[in-house]
Amino acid sequence: MERHDAIVIGAGLNGLVAAAYLARAGLSVLVLDRAFAPGGIAAEHEVAPGYRLPRFALGSGGLPPRIAADLDLPRHGLRFIRAEGGVTCFPDGSYHASYRDGLVHRREIARFSRRDADAFTRYRRDMLRAAGGLAPLLAGPAHTPARGIFGGLRARLSLADSIAAIAPGDLRDMLRLWTLPASDFLDAYFESDAVKAHLAAAAMMGGTLGPRTPASASRLVFPWLSEPGDATGGAPETLMPFGGPAALVQALTSVILASGGRLRMEAEVTDIRIKDRKVQGVVLANGEEIGAGAVLSGLDVKRSFLSLFQWKDLPEGLVERVGRVRMRGVAAKVNMALDAAPVFPGLPEGCPSLGGGLRLAGSLPAMERAWADWRERMPPRDPLIEILMPSFLDPSLAPRGGHVLSALVQYVPEVLHEGPWSAERRDALGDLVMTRLAEVSPGIEKHVVALEVLLPNDIENEIGLTGGDFAYGETMLDQMFANRPFPGMGGAETPLRNFYLCSPSAHPGPLVMGGAGANAASTLLGRLGKAVRT
Template sequence: MERHDAIVIGAGLNGLVAAACLARAGLSVLVLDRASAPGGIACEHEVAPGYRLPRFTLGSGGLPPRIVADLDLPRHGLRFIRAEGGVTCFPGGEYHASYRDGVVQRREIARFSRVDADAFTRYRRDMLRAARVLAPLLAGPARPRRKGLFAGLRARLAKADRISAMAPADLHGLLRLATLPASEFLDSYFESPHVKAHLAAAAMMGATLGPCSPTSAARLVLPWLETAGDAMGGAPETLMPVGGPAALVSALRSVILAAGGQLRMEAEVTDIRIKDRKVQGVVLANGEEIGADAVFSGLDVKRSFLSLFQWKDLPEGLVERVGRVCMRGVAAKLNIALDAAPDFPGLPEGCPSLGGGLRLAAEIPAMQRAYDDWRARIPPRNPLIDVFIPSFLDPSLAPQGGHVLSALVQYVPDVLHEGPWSAERRKALGDLVMTRLAEVSPGMEKHVVAFEVLLPDDIENEIGLTGGDFSYGATTLDQLFFNRPFPGTGGAETPLRNFYLCSPSAHPGPLVMGGAGANAAAALLAAKRKEART
């Protein structure tokens, strides 16, 4: 029987990061995926011939610098484009742009309020301060790998010492971020509703929270996690791999193959072999068995345990714990091919912020009403829409003169209270988004070559992501850090020996791209080092 040191189920970004880390450490690694091409939710898709974009994700963002450096991805062809932080367009023609340059950013905010322009300096300082505290917590397991009463006690005391050593201002700021609604937190800095809505809109994308929900302020710090403290004094930038997410997937695949790892596509894992709560290998849909010293799952937590194991083989109570994990779809994805560049007459000509994306948003009370509709499972009436036109930065993604547009529509229920998503409702959602786009780019609808709407149910059916939840589990505080994927874990290790969770269902979730995969690989490598010492 074929055997490997590690098998990774799923060739999404986190699975590929885990496999790359393990392969570079000298382990024999096999990646298995039922799809025909790697990438998972970041897989490349032609919405029309020659028009390339990620089918399910927006397409912006990149891996943290530490992962890029550890895997030496630039040597495998990976390059990034740095863009401004994007622009928010409001009903009535107002807009608010973000700029990396502090002087330009201050001038932009001063259009709405000189008081807010001064306040942004304080806001930026506080965001960077919080990011410096949070970044180390997101870069490793939330729960120390300590076994035994005294070892666990020492770990907890060490964590308590770190908390007590924090400056009072840092601790106070973290507590406010962790508990307040984003709306109340922003009220303590700014007076302009447009400035507050601009910042809130970026934070709420992908969240199962509204801007007035308690604890939602914590999401405001996310764009700042990879921003250097000595940067240009403005807003966080937007990163995009040259060639889109497909280039990132290609670079990770190259690392795995160069280190002797293997990828097998169209190889669906249907069962995991287990004996005495110790994982021993996998079984494919064709009946083939492959042995492994360790198995990593890049699937969401529900699929990982409830579909890959016989429930009778799982520890008592585990099925119930997994079942209680909240996974709900909150966004739809639209992919649009255009035969000409969209024009945005309400923005300054050549506005550089447009390269970082475009958000169509209303003021915070309207955002909260959209969230309330989602909770009531009502089709969106005034959704928050996040738009990215990657071909502005990388023309190779479309034929000459053409462009591709990705849009995530926030607060789209996975299930409606009044019945399923019908073809008519799907069309109505697409028409609503197109109408909103035409308000900021008149005539765009005349240049549409192809247009598709993917609802949460489509995402679940096509790639097996429970509920179509892009976050692989709600990112509320009760499902983050040591509570992710469920209370008492906070890492990649599971109650089953040699079975690791490397998807965003594990800490740090979707908050750090590739972080769950890197943490899972580190957990196995640490265990092997410990075995070697004993």
């Protein structure tokens, strides 16, 4: 029987990161995925011949510099583009752009309020401080309750030390972020509704909270987690891999192969072999068995335990704990191929902020109403929409003169109150997105070569992500840090020996791209007494 030191289930970004670390440490690594190409939700897709974009993910974001350096990704061809922070367009025809340059960004805010332009310095300072307080908690593996009484005590003391190291003022601000509504938090800094809506729109994407919901202020800090500089700077920049997420997938795959690892696509894992709560290998859909010293799952926590194991083989109570993890779809994906560049007459000609994306948003009350519709499982009437046109920065993604457009539609329920989505409802959602786009880019509908609408249940059915939840589990405080994916299993290590979770269902969730994969590899290598090779 074929055997490896480690098998990674799923060739998504976190699975590839984990495999790259393990392969570079000298382990025999095999990555298995049921798809025909690696990448998971970041896998490249042709929405029309020659028009390439990630089918499920929006496409922005890059690995932290620490992970890119550890894996020597630049040597494998990876380059990043630093883009401005994007533009928010409002129903009244006004807009708010973000700029990395502090002077330019404050001048932009001053169009709405001179007082708010001055207040932004304090806001940026406090966001950087909050992000700095979170950094130690996100930088490495969560300290799980280790096996044995003394191991558990050491883990708890280590976590307590991390929290105690946070300055009292920073801890107070962090508690405010994790308890207050975003609207209340922003009211303490700004007076302009447009400025507040611009900041809230960027933060609410992908979450299950509205801007007036308690604890939604925590999402305001997420865009600042990797932001450098001091209070004099501007808005957080957007970091994107040149060539799109496919370039990142290609670089990670190159690291794995160059280090002796292997990838097998169209190889679906249906079962995990286990004896005495000790994982011994996997079984593929064709009946093939492959042995392994350790198995790492890049699937979400529900798929990892409830689909890959016989429930009778799991520890008592584990099925119930996994079942209580909240995973809910909150966004649909709309992909378009355009035969010409869209024109935005309401924006300054050549507006550089467009490279960082475009948000179509209303006021904070409008966002809260959209969230309420989602809670009631109603089709979105006025959704928050985030759009990225990566071909503006990377023309190679489309034929000459053409462009690709990728949109996330926020507050789209997985199932409607009246039952599953119908074809008519799906088409109506696509029409709504096109109508909203045409309001800021008249005539764009005439240039559409192809368009597809992917609902949360499509995302679940096609890539196996429970509920179509891009976050792999809600990012509320009770499901974060040492409680992710659930209390009692805070991190990559699981109650089953030799079985690790390397998807964003584990700490640090979706807040650090590739972080869960890096943490799982670090945890396994620590168990084996091996160091991470950098």
